[in-house]
Amino acid sequence: MIHFTVKVPFKEGLHARPAAELVNVCKTSVSDITLAKDEFEINPKSILGILTLAAGHGNELKVAVNGEDEELMAQKIKEFFA
Secondary structure, rough: OEEEEEEEEOOOOOOOHHHHHHHHHOOOOOOEEEEEEEEEEEOOOOOOHHHHHHHOOOEEEEEEOOOOOOHHHHHOOOOOHH
């Protein structure tokens, strides 16, 4: 299992367009992925889950990836938030 933290770089936060892009990145994975902000933990393969986080610019999100392609997915998620 891989754990890391990312910061939301988008000026408007993690709104609909970047949320949809993140879903497209994550849905190709066979691994279990969780994204957490404060006490909320969601599956980033769901756009509604991502939007419920209400992550704004500069917010820190905790990411956990567990599965066959965890290293590849961790890298893709880090690149998405870079």
